[in-house]
Amino acid sequence: MASLTLDKVRKAFGPVEVLKEINIAIEDGEFLVLVGPSGCGKSTLLNLIAGLEGSSDGEIRIGDRVINDVHPKDRNIAMVFQSYALYPNMTVRKNITFGLEIRGVSAAERDKAVADVAKLLQIEALLDRKPSQLSGGQRQRVAMGRALVRDPDIFLFDEPLSNLDAKLRVDMRTEIKKLHQRLGATIVYVTHDQIEAMTLASRIAVMKDGILQQFDTPQNIYERPNNIFVAGFIGSPSMNFINATLINDNGNLAVSIKRDNAPIILPLKDAPESYQSYVGKDVVFGIRPEGLTHKRTGSDEPGSQYVNFDCKVEVIEPTGADTMTVVEIGGKEIVARVRPDRAPQPGEIMTFSADMSQISLFDPVTELRI
Amino acid sequence: MADIQHYSHDAGWKHTILRGLLYLVLILFAAYYLFPLFVMISTSLKSLDEIREGSLISLPRVITFDAWTYAWNEACVGVECSGIKIYFWNSVKMAVPAVLISTFLGAINGYALTKWRFKGANIVFALLLFGCFIPFQVVLLPMSQVLGSLGLASSTTGLVLVHVVYGLCFTTLFFRNYYVSIPDELVKAATIDGAGFFTIFWRIILPISTPIIVVSVIWQFTQIWNDFLFGASFASGDNAPMTVALNNIVNTTTGVKQYNVDMATALLTGLPTLLVYVLAGKYFVRGLTAGSVKG
Numbered sequence: 001m002a003s004l005t006l007d008k009v010r011k012a013f014g015p016v017e018v019l020k021e022i023n024i025a026i027e028d029g030e031f032l033v034l035v036g037p038s039g040c041g042k043s044t045l046l047n048l049i050a051g052l053e054g055s056s057d058g059e060i061r062i063g064d065r066v067i068n069d070v071h072p073k074d075r076n077i078a079m080v081f082q083s084y085a086l087y088p089n090m091t092v093r094k095n096i097t098f099g100l101e102i103r104g105v106s107a108a109e110r111d112k113a114v115a116d117v118a119k120l121l122q123i124e125a126l127l128d129r130k131p132s133q134l135s136g137g138q139r140q141r142v143a144m145g146r147a148l149v150r151d152p153d154i155f156l157f158d159e160p161l162s163n164l165d166a167k168l169r170v171d172m173r174t175e176i177k178k179l180h181q182r183l184g185a186t187i188v189y190v191t192h193d194q195i196e197a198m199t200l201a202s203r204i205a206v207m208k209d210g211i212l213q214q215f216d217t218p219q220n221i222y223e224r225p226n227n228i229f230v231a232g233f234i235g236s237p238s239m240n241f242i243n244a245t246l247i248n249d250n251g252n253l254a255v256s257i258k259r260d261n262a263p264i265i266l267p268l269k270d271a272p273e274s275y276q277s278y279v280g281k282d283v284v285f286g287i288r289p290e291g292l293t294h295k296r297t298g299s300d301e302p303g304s305q306y307v308n309f310d311c312k313v314e315v316i317e318p319t320g321a322d323t324m325t326v327v328e329i330g331g332k333e334i335v336a337r338v339r340p341d342r343a344p345q346p347g348e349i350m351t352f353s354a355d356m357s358q359i360s361l362f363d364p365v366t367e368l369r370i
Numbered sequence: 371m372a373d374i375q376h377y378s379h380d381a382g383w384k385h386t387i388l389r390g391l392l393y394l395v396l397i398l399f400a401a402y403y404l405f406p407l408f409v410m411i412s413t414s415l416k417s418l419d420e421i422r423e424g425s426l427i428s429l430p431r432v433i434t435f436d437a438w439t440y441a442w443n444e445a446c447v448g449v450e451c452s453g454i455k456i457y458f459w460n461s462v463k464m465a466v467p468a469v470l471i472s473t474f475l476g477a478i479n480g481y482a483l484t485k486w487r488f489k490g491a492n493i494v495f496a497l498l499l500f501g502c503f504i505p506f507q508v509v510l511l512p513m514s515q516v517l518g519s520l521g522l523a524s525s526t527t528g529l530v531l532v533h534v535v536y537g538l539c540f541t542t543l544f545f546r547n548y549y550v551s552i553p554d555e556l557v558k559a560a561t562i563d564g565a566g567f568f569t570i571f572w573r574i575i576l577p578i579s580t581p582i583i584v585v586s587v588i589w590q591f592t593q594i595w596n597d598f599l600f601g602a603s604f605a606s607g608d609n610a611p612m613t614v615a616l617n618n619i620v621n622t623t624t625g626v627k628q629y630n631v632d633m634a635t636a637l638l639t640g641l642p643t644l645l646v647y648v649l650a651g652k653y654f655v656r657g658l659t660a661g662s663v664k665g
Contacts, residue, residue, distance in 0.1 A: 073564035099563035
């Protein structure tokens, strides 16, 4: 177990810079998730940590040890791959013990280690099978077993669940989380699935185009996204973005959204100081679907600031637990999360409540959080 | 329901007729290709008298293996009359090491070119590929100079070297295309597990290469065993491979032409490659198409 530090890490393939000055530091036992759309450089970053690719600049440290020039096998890391990368010619037992064998661990110790890991992952019955005789979920377990048996400082997971079907993915996600809690291991986990990132991580690094967009705890990233990209990427259904103007409404700051007849004025209470310089200017008003609901009052939940407004309902999408209600505001389709028993009919005019304690404002040019 | 059955009945007839036509065409083609073989076998089993009297396609009245034993033990190659057997062993001594070495080197090349990509790997591969298109005749003179300066002229070892060098392009191509379709993650996983270049090759890559090894072995064996030009150019006299000896037997007979012996010798020469195809043919087809999806 060890901490991991990435200090101004850069990676370029010729003139193409795929990673730009990545700074990340996690403590011993943390679960770091690297998340982003494909091509954002998250897998490259994982390969740099693993040592499968060399960094162009910067420093990578495990604990206090700089590992930039250390061979992957001497970094004391273990990796689980998207395709599992099980050796097809070896039995499960051989697959798990291959790394130990190469490192010269005695046969007796290997047997004990494989027995322990097999018990932990409940794959004892599979030990003498070949990978081709296993299901996807079983292969996944074996791949994890191969990593666990080495007892490394850091576990690296490269999209380990993306080849599983939806149900199994959720189950394995829970198992990985349990495993992390039981072992207290330091984990770096790459995924493009923001739900995986939110559920697993103790800290998330959101990446795009080789740039680290935000590095924070899941809750902070959800509630206070650094920019429009992070806000839109994390959360499902994603955050609504509405073009609006910040106005001074009788001494109170408010968000004004243009509409055919009269603008919707949503007053802000306890507005942060940073908003002041944007008064009278265009902003992007971001509100998550759950911040936009059927009519509620402040007494429903303390700390919320509900502002009501009327709007025509375009489409409704029931999900069972909630009914996603699509309305059009400011020329954009906006999703509100409504309780099924309060769900409207399409075409109906309904009163919605916006919880102004949960909103974000972004600069329309820089796309950064205000 | 009845209508449907009626239709399917009708379609069944049509299907049968089309099938029949297809088989007829295939049988005709097969007969066309097998006919020379039939003539060779039947001629080799006839006595010389019978050949003179009967027609080319008639079956032997009395089956005799005299021509075969004569070809193996007594036929004259040039002035030496001890049959084709020593040349058969010459070919074995040439083909087996050449096939094994070229296949092994092709495997290592393919592995290095796909899994340990280095700067210029594509250029190296392109140059190797180019080697596949160099005709035999072009390399004859430079090759003989090289063999001469190495002191390997007219020796089986020299022939092995020639065939290894010439076959390397093909075996590398086979293995490279096969390994391209094997996920790189396998090598990455093994690297993290602590295995190096050769450990990964021996323990992981080679054990999953059976189909392409079979392809390479069949291809190389056929090429090398059937080769005449290199054998005639770089090995002479007692070191000549079987194909050269076959030519000498057929061409140097004086007096009566012993067609039955010629045919038996030709069949003996062709037998090993035939055997390899029969034993491993299905892997050959399977291996040729494997890895062709990704290229």
